[in-house]
Amino acid sequence: QSALTQPASVSGSPGQSITISCTGTSSDVGSYNLVSWYQQHPGKAPKLMIYEGNKRPSGVSTRFSGSKSGNTASLTISGLQAEDEADYYCCSYAGITTLIFGGGTKLTVL
C-alpha cells in the first residue's frame, strides 16, 4: 500500500489552467477508473471535488475536471482563481477494502 505519487507543488496565475498528476500502479489507478480528488484549505476538512475519475458532485465548479491515462490520473483546474489555492489529494480504489491516497499537492495561485 504505497501512497500514490503527486507533485509536491504546482502554481499558476489567475485565469490560467493547471494540471495535477496522480501516479499509481496497475493494481490501483490503472485497474479502476475510481479516483477521487479532494481540496483542503488550511485548518479545514477535505472537500470532494471529483469522483469516479471525472464526475463532479453537485455544487463543484465546472472549472474542475478529471481524467486518466494508464496508471496516471489527473486533475485540471481551468480559469484559476485565488480561492483555488489549497492542498489537493487524489485517492484511488485498489480492490475491495483497500483505498490509497496520494501525498498531496500544494497549489499556489500567483
Next chain:
Amino acid sequence: EVQLVESGGGLVQPGRSLRLSCAASDFTFDDYPMHWVRQAPGKGLEWVSGISWNSNTIGYADSVRGRFTISRDNAKNSLYLQMNSLRPEDTALYYCAKDSSTWYWGRFDCWGQGTLVTVSS
C-alpha cells in the same frame, strides 16, 4: 444538513488504547459505508479503515491492521475506532468520512472536523 462529529481524541502514552467515536446526523446512516482517515501534523491524508453499511465488509491500512478495530452501531448512528498498542506515528487528526458510493469504496462526500490523537510519553 449532513453532519459528522468526532470525539474521543486526546493525549495517550505509547502502548495504551483509545476509542474514537463519530456521531452522524441528518442522513440515513445505515445506507452508507463509513471510514476513518487520518492526517499527521503537516502531512497528507491517509486512509485508515472502512466499514460497509452492514459491517459485513471491513478493511484496514497495513499500518494499523491488527491494532485498530472499526465498528458501527446503526441504531445509534455512530461509527467507532478502537485503537490499541498506540505508537507515536499514530499521532494525527482523525477524520470520520461518509462514503456515498454504493458499489465500491472511495467517494467521501462528507467529513467531520476531526479529533486529535497525540501519542507521547
